[in-house]
Amino acid sequence: MLLAIDTSAGTSVAVVDRDLGVLAELTELDTRRHAEVIGSMIAEALRLSGVAVTDLSGVAVGMGPGPFTGLRVGIAAARAFAFGAHKPVVPVVSHDAIAFGATEPILVVTDARRREVYWSAYSGSDEQGLPVRTAGPGLVRPDDLPGAVAGYEGYRRVDAESVSGASIGLLAEGLYLHKRAFAGNDALYLRSPDIYVSAGPKRVS
């Protein structure tokens, strides 16, 4: 049983079980209220599922790609919850959760703000039903997408506005069951933090 959190787009929180499926899921699409809603959404997802904190086996979290401010809220919450509950964190690539279940080649595209998009390419699913990512996640201007992705024309493009917490959780269960690697522990910002830092002091006279 996992608590699952994703804030790479909006905020989505779920409680899932490998056998019972999705026990509760809540999603808030507003991309500027992550810090405000995250606590109540976790509490409510647990309440709706009837699952006690002690019954969870871990906390799955989408590591992005996502615009940084919001993305961090979910990761911070997942880590703090896991710390408080004495459970492990299971990091997952957020785009993988969008591709989870697709059987054909798809190109997942999400908003990166600043007139750029995040993308990941998938050839489909493997025999365990887990998504097979062949390229990405990457960051480009929308116009440059065809050039950035090999075989672009052959993929069905999926523009996602949100990432489902339930998908994050079920994917994490699948990865664990089939002994696959989880995502790394680093948030997938895909952007340098200092892109808008000004140069040295200017003359005043």
Added chain:
Amino acid sequence: MTAGTAAERLVLGIETSCDETGIGIVRGSTLLANVISSSMEEHARYGGVVPEVAARAHLEALEPALRAALTEAGVTLEELDAIAVTSGPGLSGALMVGVGAAKALAVATGKPLYAVNHLVGHVGADVLRADGTEIELPTVALLVSGGHTSLLLVRDLVSDVELLGETIDDAAGEAFDKVARLLGLPYPGGPEIDRAAVGGDPKAIRFPRGLSLRKDMEKHRYDFSFSGLKTAVARWVEQKRDSGEEVPVADVAASFREAVADILLTKALAACADTGVKRLLLGGGVVANARIRQLATERCAAAGIELRIPPLDLCTDNGAMIAALGAQLMQAGHAPSGLDFGADSTLPVTTIQA
């Protein structure tokens, strides 16, 4: 325990409003742990705090700091009575990391959560003094750091704090950083200016005291402005360089530092005089500046004002002061904040608890 006095509460405080990730643990007014992880070095090459760099560092520092604080305090999460977190004011992206983490931790542990004001937290730090003397109220509080320059009148820590004035442009700490940079000194500027000023003449150059003229004093009696001072120093240094003369760094540093200390203390003591409150409390990282502490000591002594300066590691941003304020709120019977508050970068000082 006598009737009417609440038990001392065991509270963990989380602070992420600027570039320090602070986790503190207190039992009432006793400090048990004060773990601070700073991203200051990462900001050094930019010459100032880069909000995104700070926020990323908070995310990575939070869990190790939580672990270290619990170990330092010798307590478990289960023993805590409450969790407190800074919900503002501060850098919004940085605040959100602490707020998100605090809420999740509160839900996971089932502990009540108090969202508190960072500036009032600086005042709250004074209850943790090791000498056991209790904070006396009302007091005027002068809080000076890289992120804020505020003058408060604190009548009651948990229910009555008034903003007398604040900076209308740069924070004093920022002015130190900027002047250090134009003198070719590294970041952070405060300690560098202090070092460079040794042997310098504080009266060598008369730099302007912002918002001190009579017309400004009518509208901005307790407000501060450091942008004009910074520009005046830059112009003075440029003129020296343009005429091929060597810049007397020690004199410039000492004169600049004198101007800042003078502005800060003139306004703070005016507030004490106007309000009839004979106490001044200093807080914020800039209090580490030797000249500011010295001038404060001299002027307060001359004016018959009692000066209080919390220990330095409680003056800079830290989680212990947030925990201390949370404990005060809880012990005074205030209800927890719930889970629906947001990170508020401009949280007014009158909102002690969100």
